[in-house]
Amino acid sequence: MYDPTVARLTYRALLGRRRALILGALPLLLIVLSAVVRAIAGADDQTAADLLGGLALATMVPIIGVIAGTGAIGPEIDDGSVVYLLSKPLKRSTIIFTKLIVAIGVTMVFSALPTLLAGLVLNGNGQQIAVAYTVAALVSSIAYAALFLLLGTVSRHAVVFGLVYALVWEALFGSLVPGARTLSVQQWSLAVAQKVAGGDLVTSDVGLTTATVLLVAVTVLATWFAGHKLRSLTLAGEE
Amino acid sequence: MAVEQPTPAPVPVQGDQTRIHNIGYRSYDGPRLGRAYATRSLYSQSLRGAYGLGRSAKSKVLPMLLFVVMCVPAAIMIAVTVATKLKDLPVDYTRYAIFLQAVISLYIASQAPQAVSRDLRFKTVPLYFSRPIETADYVRAKYAALASALFVLTATPLLVLYVGALLAKLDFADQTTAFAQGLVSVTLLSLLFAGIGLVIASMTPRRGFGIAAVIAVMTISYGAVSTLQAIAYTQDATGSVPWIGLFSPVTLIDGLQTAFLGASSSFPGGVGPGHGEGAVYVLVVLGLIAACYGLLMRRYRKVGL
Numbered sequence: 040m041y042d043p044t045v046a047r048l049t050y051r052a053l054l055g056r057r058r059a060l061i062l063g064a065l066p067l068l069l070i071v072l073s074a075v076v077r078a079i080a081g082a083d084d085q086t087a088a089d090l091l092g093g094l095a096l097a098t099m100v101p102i103i104g105v106i107a108g109t110g111a112i113g114p115e116i117d118d119g120s121v122v123y124l125l126s127k128p129l130k131r132s133t134i135i136f137t138k139l140i141v142a143i144g145v146t147m148v149f150s151a152l153p154t155l156l157a158g159l160v161l162n163g164n165g166q167q168i169a170v171a172y173t174v175a176a177l178v179s180s181i182a183y184a185a186l187f188l189l190l191g192t193v194s195r196h197a198v199v200f201g202l203v204y205a206l207v208w209e210a211l212f213g214s215l216v217p218g219a220r221t222l223s224v225q226q227w228s229l230a231v232a233q234k235v236a237g238g239d240l241v242t243s244d245v246g247l248t249t250a251t252v253l254l255v256a257v258t259v260l261a262t263w264f265a266g267h268k269l270r271s272l273t274l275a276g277e278e
Numbered sequence: 279m280a281v282e283q284p285t286p287a288p289v290p291v292q293g294d295q296t297r298i299h300n301i302g303y304r305s306y307d308g309p310r311l312g313r314a315y316a317t318r319s320l321y322s323q324s325l326r327g328a329y330g331l332g333r334s335a336k337s338k339v340l341p342m343l344l345f346v347v348m349c350v351p352a353a354i355m356i357a358v359t360v361a362t363k364l365k366d367l368p369v370d371y372t373r374y375a376i377f378l379q380a381v382i383s384l385y386i387a388s389q390a391p392q393a394v395s396r397d398l399r400f401k402t403v404p405l406y407f408s409r410p411i412e413t414a415d416y417v418r419a420k421y422a423a424l425a426s427a428l429f430v431l432t433a434t435p436l437l438v439l440y441v442g443a444l445l446a447k448l449d450f451a452d453q454t455t456a457f458a459q460g461l462v463s464v465t466l467l468s469l470l471f472a473g474i475g476l477v478i479a480s481m482t483p484r485r486g487f488g489i490a491a492v493i494a495v496m497t498i499s500y501g502a503v504s505t506l507q508a509i510a511y512t513q514d515a516t517g518s519v520p521w522i523g524l525f526s527p528v529t530l531i532d533g534l535q536t537a538f539l540g541a542s543s544s545f546p547g548g549v550g551p552g553h554g555e556g557a558v559y560v561l562v563v564l565g566l567i568a569a570c571y572g573l574l575m576r577r578y579r580k581v582g583l
Contacts, residue, residue: 058487061491068498072502075506076505076506076509079515080509086509089508089509090509094502094505095500098501101499102494102497102498104495106487109486109488110487113486114486115483116486117486196336197488198485198486198489198490199340199384199388202489206384207381208379210380239473260524264401
């Protein structure tokens with residue numbers, strides 16, 4: 040199911056050259072910002088929850104997820120070099136699974152780890168806030184990576200659609216239409232975080248059971264469908 | 279016109295026997311349209327391309343969709359104003375673009391890489407420069423095209439609001455002044471956003487990566503600045519709120535129009551910059567636009583050579 044060579048190639052495509060620096064700029068900004076906030080406001084649980092929830096989980100994790108998820112397969116399909124990979128005696132599902140693992144790993148390292156650090160800087164893990172949001176970031180990393188990897192195989196404009204989902208659907212519609220929150224990776228992961236934190240600082244609109252079921256379902260279905268798409272992939276010319 | 283030789287010559291052909299035959303090609307001696315014409319063509323092509331005109335149906339979907347999303351709220355507001363006979367528009371002309379900044383960011387993120395990244399990736403930049411245009415012409419044409427596209431995107435809903443307001447028989451002088459202020463604001467916004475988008479997009483030949491980078495700069499900076507402002511406001515450090523606003527494109531425009539264009543600020547508590555701080559805003563905005571232009575010129579100085 041897991042192929043180290045494909046993993047190495049994907050990893051290099053994602054982090055090779057200057058890309059790791061650009062991916063690393065976002066988490067760095069979060070940590071710097073946390074330090075600034077700590078200096079201005081001091082250790083405050085509500086502030087920490089706002090910053091981690093508003094900036095880390097709502098903006099940074101989806102963006103890193105889009106970059107890592109679509110970047111794991113999108114460019115290869117785009118420039119046609121994916122045929123060299125597909126012509127190797129590897130199962131398509133193996134390729135997708137390996138790329139998913141790498142995308143999840145990259146998303147976790149560049150989003151969950153900084154979230155934990157930022158949380159520790161902000162209030163030293165008071166009320167378990169840092170850990171709760173880190174767990175949320177870890178869980179949503181998996182779902183986002185699977186979802187955006189699927190988008191990468193389906194559409195040439197995967198990045199745009201991924202961003203439309205992450206920013207317009209989750210952020211804009213989620214804040215205006217309460218019903219949209221039920222169908223949002225962010226809220227599902229918050230449900231898990233709520234369980235971890237236990238307090239009332241981390242809240243979600245979705246129950247834990249629903250959230251877990253939906254998270255697992257989305258991840259598995261997206262991965263299966265991505266594998267299915269890759270099996271019947273037709274290479275289109277550049278528009 | 280090769281002469282048939284029954285047997286190949288045993289000795290190698292000498293230099294004086296090779297020659298280039300004149301087979302009747304004629305050089306072009308008609309009028310040449312020159313640099314300005316090529317620049318104008320590049321401008322109009324890029325502007326049309328920014329809305330998917332002259333491209334495949336698939337690439338029309340996103341820009342047109344975002345354009346509709348920009349205009350629909352304005353139409354709804356007009357409908358509400360006319361139906362309920364309001365005395366004023368529910369939203370200021372200047373506030374409109376700030377409300378819909380996510381849509382504008384998405385538009386610039388999707389179209390800036392379209393404008394420049396593909397030229398880099400398919401190595402068409404050298405072909406442009408084999409025409410009479412020069413680096414400055416290319417940069418100016420692309421910059422102007424994207425800024426115009428953004429202006430169309432942001433000014434059309436304002437026009438809808440203005441026409442609707444006049445139809446609803448709101449005060450003509452008030453509406454015209456506010457509309458003019460709104461137009462100045464979106465002009466600056468278009469120039470600033472187009473510059474930032476193009477500079478980032480011109481760094482990478484990968485379209486997808488360009489989109490993600492532009493949107494990251496736009497939304498993360500806005501998110502970070504808003505969060506910091508909210509925290510500064512709750513900590514009673516109200517004086518620092520306008521200064522924090524200098525660090526993201528959206529809040530820059532917001533602060534500028536609050537100081538000079540009679541807008542009400544979206545900053546927490548409505549604490550916009552005064553005239554003194556506003557001058558800094560103007561300087562930073564103009565400086566950023568100039569810096570973007572300079573960076574683009576630098577970027578394209580050696581491209582394709």
